[in-house]
Amino acid sequence: MRTLDETDREILESLSEDARRPFSDIADRVDLSAPAVSDRVDRLEEMGVIEGFTLRIDHETLSSGVAVLVRLELPLSSVEQAYRGLADHDRVEHVFETADGEVVCTATIDPGAVDRLFAEALADPDVIGSLHVQLLASREWDSTIGTDVELAIDCVECGNTVTSEGESARIDETLYHFCCGTCLSRFKKRYDRIEKDA
Numbered sequence: 205m206r207t208l209d210e211t212d213r214e215i216l217e218s219l220s221e222d223a224r225r226p227f228s229d230i231a232d233r234v235d236l237s238a239p240a241v242s243d244r245v246d247r248l249e250e251m252g253v254i255e256g257f258t259l260r261i262d263h264e265t266l267s268s269g270v271a272v273l274v275r276l277e278l279p280l281s282s283v284e285q286a287y288r289g290l291a292d293h294d295r296v297e298h299v300f301e302t303a304d305g306e307v308v309c310t311a312t313i314d315p316g317a318v319d320r321l322f323a324e325a326l327a328d329p330d331v332i333g334s335l336h337v338q339l340l341a342s343r344e345w346d347s348t349i350g351t352d353v354e355l356a357i358d359c360v361e362c363g364n365t366v367t368s369e370g371e372s373a374r375i376d377e378t379l380y381h382f383c384c385g386t387c388l389s390r391f392k393k394r395y396d397r398i399e400k401d402a
Contacts, residue, residue, distance in 0.1 A: 207355045207368045208253075211236065215244055216253070216349055223257040250379050251357060269295075269313045271340040276307040276322075283307060289325035296325070298345075310343065361387035 211234050218230045227238040227245070234241065248254045278286055283305045290299045290309050299309040313321055318337050357366045364383040371382045375395060382388040 212244060212248065212253075213349060215241060216248070219245070219254070219257070220349070251355075251381070253355070269317075271310065271312050271343060272318070273338045273340055274309050274311065274318065275336040276309075277334045278305060278307060280305045282326075286326055293321065293325040295321060310340065357381045359383035359387050361391045 214234045215230055218225055218233055227241040231238045231241045236244075245254065276286060283301060286307045287299060287301045290296045290307065293311075295313050296309050296311045299307065301307055311321060318335070322335070355366075357370075358364070359366050359370070359382050360380050361382055364387075366381045366383050369384070371385055371388050373380055373382070373388055373392070375392065380388075380391065382391065
């Protein structure tokens with residue numbers, strides 16, 4: 205399995221600067237043809253490195269309100285529901301779930317409407333242990349990658365990280381990644397057995 209090379213990094217950097225940049229412009233930058241850049245982008249998407257091409261919107265220019273950072277401390281039984289409810293809310297821009305069960309989000313709202321936001325986003329807003337709201341003075345979302353970043357795909361068979369010695373296989377039009385030939389073989393045998401029994 206191939207890992208990220210310098211050309212992949214330059215393509216990712218170009219797309220992070222402007223996701224609408226034509227492949228022909230990127231091709232000039234990386235000294236490839238536009239179809240070769242397109243093939244690499246397709247491969248990066250298929251590997252899950254590129255999840256999609258998004259539009260960044262400045263919500264403060266589109267609606268009244270100010271940018272706030274909100275931290276919720278919740279009972280563990282309510283974290284997933286709170287995370288999903290906030291992720292689906294149209295005024296919430298980014299939402300995060302921490303390993304210790306805290307939900308953090310950024311939103312552009314009237315500071316007096318925070319309670320209403322949570323009443324709309326949460327099935328039971330009374331479960332909030334504590335709520336911390338801070339006005340944001342500035343914010344920046346950086347989608348660039350560093351030069352020392354390596355590919356870290358998990359093996360679909362055992363969960364280990366796939367290194368450059370790993371293998372990839374296309375099975376029924378889906379690309380799977382494996383840390384070794386043994387995992388590929390086990391996965392393929394189980395896949396064939398399930399397909400045969402279906």
